Amino acid sequence: MTSRKPTKINQVLQKWPRGTVATQEWLNQMQVSSRLANWHVKSGWLVRFGARAFAQAGDRIDWLGGLYTLQTQLGMSIHVGARTALELHGRSHFVPLGREKRVMLISDQPEQLPAWFRNHKWEADLGHSCLSLFKQIPDKAITKLDCGGFKVIMSSAERAIMEQIRKARDNADIMHAYQLMEGLSTLRPDLVQKLLGNCRSIKVKRFFLWSAETAGHAWFERLESSRVDLGKGKRQIYKGGQFNKKYQISVPQRKELPGV
Numbered sequence: 001m002t003s004r005k006p007t008k009i010n011q012v013l014q015k016w017p018r019g020t021v022a023t024q025e026w027l028n029q030m031q032v033s034s035r036l037a038n039w040h041v042k043s044g045w046l047v048r049f050g051a052r053a054f055a056q057a058g059d060r061i062d063w064l065g066g067l068y069t070l071q072t073q074l075g076m077s078i079h080v081g082a083r084t085a086l087e088l089h090g091r092s093h094f095v096p097l098g099r100e101k102r103v104m105l106i107s108d109q110p111e112q113l114p115a116w117f118r119n120h121k122w123e124a125d126l127g128h129s130c131l132s133l134f135k136q137i138p139d140k141a142i143t144k145l146d147c148g149g150f151k152v153i154m155s156s157a158e159r160a161i162m163e164q165i166r167k168a169r170d171n172a173d174i175m176h177a178y179q180l181m182e183g184l185s186t187l188r189p190d191l192v193q194k195l196l197g198n199c200r201s202i203k204v205k206r207f208f209l210w211s212a213e214t215a216g217h218a219w220f221e222r223l224e225s226s227r228v229d230l231g232k233g234k235r236q237i238y239k240g241g242q243f244n245k246k247y248q249i250s251v252p253q254r255k256e257l258p259g260v
Contacts, residue, residue, distance in 0.1 A: 008032060009045050017150040019061055021069040021116070024052035050116025063103060063122040064147045070117060071153055078113070078128070080145065080154035081106030082163040086180060088145055089157050106131055106155070106163055133166050134159075134198040140191045157184060158191045165204045165211075171252075174207070174238050179258060181211040189222035196223075202231035206247045214257070 012030050016022055027037055037054060040046040049055045053069075070076045080088060082104040107130045134141075141159040144151040155163060161184060165177045199205050205228055212220045234248045241250040 008036075009040055013045075013056065016056065017068070018056060019059055019147070020065040020150055021049050021061060021073075022046075022054045022056075023069060023073050023114075023116075024054075026069075026073040027054070050120060051114070053114070053116035063124050063126055064145075064152055065150070066117050066120065066122070067105065067152050068147070068150050070113065074114070076111050076113075077108040078105050078111065079107075079142075080104070080152065082155070082160055082167055083176075083180065085155040085160035086157060086164070088154060089143075089160070101125065102127060104129070104163075104167070108132060108134065108137065129167060131163060131166055133163060133200060133204070134195065135200060136198045138191060138194045138198070140188070141195060156191065158187050158195055161187075162195060162199060162204050162208060165207050166201055168207075168237075171238055171240070175252060175256070177207070178211045178214075178252065181208075182215045182258065184212075184215075185217055185219075187212075187217070187219050189219045192219070193223055193227075196228045202229075203235055203237060203249075206230055206235060206249045207237055207251075210244055210247045210249065210251055214251075 008031065012022070012027070012032055015030070024034055024037065027033075032040075034052075037046060041048060041054070044057055046054045047057055047059075049061070055061055067078065067080070070078050080103070084102075084104040101124050103124045103126045105126060105128045107128070109132060110130045113128060137159070141156045143154055143156050145154050154160075161177070161180055164180060168174050168177050196205055196208070209220075209223075209225055209228070209230075230247065234243075235250070237249045238251050242253050243249075244251050
């Protein structure tokens, strides 16, 4: 009995999850040159997805499939973060997959997304921010979303709420961050402690602690807040709010807060 070795394209397809993009950089590692990739496009095996990017024939690729490629093939720090991560953790009311949904993607370090990802018309409104919010990311602050055939990295709930606070720009954003905090009754205090210890933003640390304490979460009592560097001086976080002496920040008045 004899067996025939699989062709190079078959070997590539076996390692390439359906619904994701293949970059030319990855194809080069798989010994498929740009010239050979072009030949496979002409033969109908591959479809051009953008500059130096390809899809399998017949595939429909959403933003999650594109994100998978950025993470696994290009080694980028971009991930699902902030409010979107909380939504996908089931801690909000909808999953951001439709055209009208705002998806928040966050990078832990400065990086530019490739043209094929930036220029594609995804079926969602994608926003990308480079935050550099933490000095180190604890392993437990990284979780994976199962997309059926592949997985993408996203923030844990503990990390996501801190990212959401960091992105707040006005009173409405601050109030929304507090409303999200109200629903986070099961955060892990050990992970929260590590994230606060690695967080570079004084604003984030102060507002996080104030909102967790105000919301009355049981896990807050297990934090060692005295070990968290909260900096010096006053900070205006909520315009026209009341001053909180403990955390030296302006916050919404108590009558403005839902559930208080």
